Amino acid sequence: xxxxxxxxxxxxxxxxxxxxxxxxxxxxxxxxxxxxxxxxxxxxxxxxxxxxxxxxxxxxxxxxxxxxxxxxxxxxxxxxxxxxxxxxxxxxxxxxxxxxxxxxxxxxxxxxxxxxxxxxxxxxxxxxxxxxxxxxxxxxxxxxxxxxxxxxxxxxxxxxxxxxxxxxxxxxxxxxxxxxxxxxxxxxxxxxxxxxxxxxxxxxxxxxxxxxxxxxxxxxxxxxxxxxxxxxxxxxxxx
Amino acid sequence: xxxxxxxxxxxxxxxxxxxxxxxxxxxxxxxxxxxxxxxxxxxxxxxxxxxxxxxxxxxxxxxxxxxxxxxxxxxxxxxxxxxxxxxxxxxxxxxxxxxxxxxxxxxxxxxxxxxxxxxxxxxxxxxxxxxxxxxxxxxxxxxxxxxxxxxxxxxxxxxxxxxxxxxxxxxxxxxxxxxxxxxxxxxxxxxxxxxxxxxxxxxxxxxxxxxxxxxxxxxxxxxxxxxxxxxxxxxxxxxxxxxxxxxxxxxxxxxxxxxxxxxxxxxxxxxxxxxxxxxxxxxxxxxxxxxxxxxxxxxxxxxxxxxxxxxxxxxxxxxxxxxxxxxxxxxxxxxxxxxxxxxxxxxxxxxxxxxxxxxxxxxxxxxxxxxxxxxxxxxxxxxxxxxxxxxxxxxxxxxxxxxxxxxxxxxxxxxxxxxxxxxxx
Numbered sequence: 044x045x046x047x048x049x050x051x052x053x054x055x056x057x058x059x060x061x062x063x064x065x066x067x068x069x070x071x072x073x074x075x076x077x078x079x080x081x082x083x084x085x086x087x088x089x090x091x092x093x094x095x096x097x098x099x100x101x102x103x104x105x106x107x108x109x110x111x112x113x114x115x116x117x118x119x120x121x122x123x124x125x126x127x128x129x130x131x132x133x134x135x136x137x138x139x140x141x142x143x144x145x146x147x148x149x150x151x152x153x154x155x156x157x158x159x160x161x162x163x164x165x166x167x168x169x170x171x172x173x174x175x176x177x178x179x180x181x182x183x184x185x186x187x188x189x190x191x192x193x194x195x196x197x198x199x200x201x202x203x204x205x206x207x208x209x210x211x212x213x214x215x216x217x218x219x220x221x222x223x224x225x226x227x228x229x230x231x232x233x234x235x236x237x238x239x240x241x242x243x244x245x246x247x248x249x250x251x252x253x254x255x256x257x258x259x260x261x262x263x264x265x266x267x268x269x270x271x272x273x274x275x276x277x278x279x280x281x282x
Numbered sequence: 283x284x285x286x287x288x289x290x291x292x293x294x295x296x297x298x299x300x301x302x303x304x305x306x307x308x309x310x311x312x313x314x315x316x317x318x319x320x321x322x323x324x325x326x327x328x329x330x331x332x333x334x335x336x337x338x339x340x341x342x343x344x345x346x347x348x349x350x351x352x353x354x355x356x357x358x359x360x361x362x363x364x365x366x367x368x369x370x371x372x373x374x375x376x377x378x379x380x381x382x383x384x385x386x387x388x389x390x391x392x393x394x395x396x397x398x399x400x401x402x403x404x405x406x407x408x409x410x411x412x413x414x415x416x417x418x419x420x421x422x423x424x425x426x427x428x429x430x431x432x433x434x435x436x437x438x439x440x441x442x443x444x445x446x447x448x449x450x451x452x453x454x455x456x457x458x459x460x461x462x463x464x465x466x467x468x469x470x471x472x473x474x475x476x477x478x479x480x481x482x483x484x485x486x487x488x489x490x491x492x493x494x495x496x497x498x499x500x501x502x503x504x505x506x507x508x509x510x511x512x513x514x515x516x517x518x519x520x521x522x523x524x525x526x527x528x529x530x531x532x533x534x535x536x537x538x539x540x541x542x543x544x545x546x547x548x549x550x551x552x553x554x555x556x557x558x559x560x561x562x563x564x565x566x567x568x569x570x571x572x573x574x575x576x577x578x579x580x581x582x583x584x585x586x587x588x589x590x591x592x593x594x595x596x597x598x599x600x601x602x603x604x605x606x607x608x609x610x611x612x613x614x615x616x617x618x619x620x621x622x623x624x625x626x627x628x629x630x631x632x633x634x635x636x637x638x639x640x641x642x643x644x645x646x647x648x649x650x651x652x653x654x655x656x657x658x659x660x661x662x663x664x665x666x667x668x669x670x671x672x673x674x675x676x677x678x679x680x681x682x683x684x685x686x687x688x689x690x691x692x693x694x695x696x697x698x699x700x701x702x703x704x705x706x707x
Contacts, residue, residue, distance in 0.1 A: 069620050069661070078612070079648050079662030082669075116343025123647065123665050130553045130652040135659055 073142040079127055080139070095210070098151075098202045103257050104137075104144035105195030109274065111136045113225065120220045150202045150253035158246045165240060166247035177235050182244075185228075185267050189255035190248070193263045196274055205249035212241040228271040326419025329412050332563070333405065333478040335420075337554035339365050348372075348426040353399055358435030360399040368425035381417040382410060387455055395445050397435075398453070407458040407477035464573075471570025474563060479555075484511040484547065485520075508701055509546040510639045512631075515574050519635050522568070523575030530568035535559070536656025540621035542632065543651050545644055553652035594692065601681025604674055608666065609682075617686040623661050628686035638693045642679055642701040645670075672698040 069075055083096045099107055113119035115128035115136070128136070168174075170190070173181035183190065185197050192199035200208075214221035215233035223230065233241070263271075330336065339362045341350035349364040367374040373381070380391040388402040389395060396402060405413075438444055458477055460469040475481050512519035522530050529539050537544045537552045544552050556564070590598070606615070613619045617628035627633050633641050648665035651657060670678065672695040680692040 067614065067620060069623050076659060076661045079650065079664040082664035112343075117341075118343060123668070126647050127650055127662060127665070129649075130549045131650060132653040132658070135653050138659070 073139065077139055077142065080143075083123075084143075095204065095206050097204075097207050099143045100146035100148045101256070102144060102198050103192050103194040103196060104140045106192065106198045107140035107143055108137050109196060111140060118225045119222050120224075153252055154205055154249040156205055156246055156250060158243075158250060162243035162246060166243040169236075169240060169244060170247070179232055179235050180267065184264065185271070187258040187262070189258070190251075191253075191255045192257040194257050194260045197263065197271070199257060200248050201251050201253040203248065205245050208245040208248055209241065212236070212245065216241070227274050228267070322415045322418045323422050324419075325412075326415035326417070328558075328560070329408075329416050329478060330419055331555055331558045332474060333408075333416070333480065334551065334555035335365065335416070337550070338362050338400075345426050345428070347420065347423060348428045350428065350430040355399055357439040358433060360397065360433045360435070361430050362400075364426065364428050364430060365420055366423050366426040366428075367421045368427050371427050371429050372425060373420070374425055376417075378414055378417050381420075382413050385413050385416075386410075388449070388453060395442075395449060397433075397445065398448075401480040401483040403453055404477055404480035404483055406454075406456050407473070409458070412478070465569070467566045467569050468573060470563065471566035471568070474559075474567050475570055479567065481514065485514050508639055509548075509643060510635075510637045511547070512635060512637075512640075514571060517575065519631060521575035522571040525572065525575075527565065527568045527572060530571055531561075531564045532656070534567065535564055536654050537652040538622055538625070538657050538660070541626060542630070543625040545632075545649050545651070546640065549649070549652040553654060557652070557654040557656070597677060597692075598681050598684055601677035601679075602685065604670075604678040605681055605685070608669070609678070612661075612663070617682070617688075622657075627682050628688065630688075633682055634688050634690040636690070638679060638683065638691070638697055639701055641683065642675070642693065642698060645675060645679055646698075646701065667702075 074081075080099075084099050110119060111124075111128055111131075112133070114121060114124045115131060117125070169179065170182045173179045173184070182200065185193065186200050187193045187197070190200045211222060212233050213219060214223040215230040216236070216238075217223060236244075336346050338351055338353070339349050340346050341348070341352075341362075344350050345366075347364070347366045349362045351362045353360040353362065364372040366372040369375050376391060383389045383391060384396065384400075385402055385405040385408060387406070388398070388400070458473045461472070464472075513521065515521050517523055529541070532539045533542055533544065534552065534556045536557070537549055559567070605613075612624040613627050614624075617626065619626040625632075632644075635641075644663065646665060646667040648663040650662040651660040653660060666675070666678075675698045676693050676695050679698075682688065683690040683693065
């Protein structure tokens with residue numbers, strides 16, 4: 044009898060080996076499906092050149108959905124992502140956007156960069172008060188009191204690296220390939236800022252400690268909602 | 283115990299039933315297409331899907347059929363024209379005869395000869411009836427007024443006489459002649475593959491102007507873009523001679539099977555076109571592909587690997603270490619992957635083909651299989667170009683080409699460098 048079991052178990056283990064994968068199951072989760080994304084967009088190893096990979100976890104789903112479609116459809120340019128998204132449907136992109144939006148990952152510590160007192164003052168002013176004279180509203184009025192964004196389509200500004208924020212402003216301001224081809228309320232504001240100002244803002248944002256969550260839909264004042272209507276209209280709600 | 287045996291037994295029976303279930307017979311519906319009785323229009327819509335007109339005549343994120351897509355080829359950048367029925371910027375002023383002239387003869391009504399980046403070299407075999415139906419469908423679309431930039435064709439290919447010369451040499455206006463010794467289904471498949479499906483626009487060797495070597499399907503590094511479109515006849519590449527019909531149809535419609543996955547341009551063709559092809563037509567295509575796969579009797583390439591030198595063995599071992607660290611989670615230590623989710627690398631023709639190009643591109647750029655009805659939520663492959671140096675890339679690719687009984691040439695840093703600028707645009 045003992046031998047019988049031995050033979051049987053030998054047989055079974057052989058079977059499993061032969062098919063190689065019977066013993067392994069792949070989790071039927073979004074986490075597993077998007078490993079191709081988290082190789083760059085994760086919290087780990089955010090050093091050196093990886094610092095350029097923006098955080099996407101916890102951002103409003105509508106914003107993520109819009110950006111992913113922009114990359115896929117050539118309105119925002121980053122080849123490695125365009126390739127991954129090339130054959131993806133809107134439905135699946137939305138599902139992935141919702142997944143990342145729902146992720147609550149710890150934020151990285153503030154970046155360790157120097158900022159001069161004048162720069163702090165300049166950034167503070169624009170972020171909290173804006174410059175009505177040049178038709179630049181306070182960043183807070185759209186990006187939320189906590190600067191964590193407003194659902195569904197305005198992203199948060201904290202937890203992003205200095206290098207990344209500077210690059211986005213550079214592209215908007217110079218009409219660069221990356222993002223500057225797409226005209227909207229944000230690119231218009233970026234064009235009104237000076238290099239000095241964007242520099243100060245990028246530093247200021249990168250050294251903040253992150254806390255809070257995106258504000259709820261409806262907290263964006265109608266005036267600003269209207270100003271950004273060309274983004275909203277291609278949003279998640281139209282789906 | 284008893285119960286277990288019974289259920290296992292019935293499982294086996296169920297499996298057998300599934301496997302041996304009679305294949306639906308489509309023979310009568312060969313005259314194809316959904317109830318051809320009603321509108322020519324819906325027939326035309328379907329045929330335009332099979333020909334993937336929309337795929338080429340739509341810019342990224344643009345309005346369908348309004349053109350503007352950039353096609354990078356080694357003889358220039360083509361920008362596809364607007365084929366909506368707009369009278370000024372589209373083809374609204376064309377007659378059926380004009381349209382036939384473009385698809386069948388590669389001529390624009392203004393007398394201009396068209397470049398073969400428009401696959402009229404294959405469409406020439408499409409029947410007049412089918413061409414007319416496509417025309418009716420296009421004319422039923424909303425006209426879109428959109429002027430597209432003009433092509434940027436490199437010297438000397440921009441010279442008209444050269445195009446004229448090329449056409450004399452390589453373009454044969456033609457009709458599809460059925461082979462009466464073959465079944466109706468086979469003929470339907472041949473008609474679709476050689477004509478509307480324009481498979482040979484990619485899957486065949488081309489001359490300097492992009493002309494296919496007719497019906498040879500001998501595989502070709504795609505002009506301008508580095509994906510290699512493997513041969514559809516060779517059993518060492520993508521020949522279907524040894525595959526079951528079901529496996530071929532599954533690959534062509536869902537993009538993934540237990541043994542293969544479509545990537546790069548093929549993934550795009552499947553998403554845009556093949557997943558919408560009717561089951562009876564896909565089956566016909568598979569029957570035809572299987573038959574041309576058989577005609578070929580390649581044997582494993584004679585390229586021999588003498589006893590692996592110590593140096594080579596140690597390089598492969600280094601590649602193996604990288605594999606364990608970065609790849610094994612998904613593709614498994616056995617290299618067999620997870621059927622339908624993570625493709626098998628062991629015994630995979632895509633991996634062992636003489637050209638390492640596609641394998642290098644897959645590892646560099648990663649990718650998701652196409653989203654299709656059969657595989658709507660695919661799992662993805664991460665890109666590794668931002669992680670590996672060229673040397674590491676060469677090591678890991680060499681390893682997977684020679685592990686688990688795979689046997690093919692080693693890859694060098696030069697191969698990696700060469701592939702770098704290719705990939706999908």
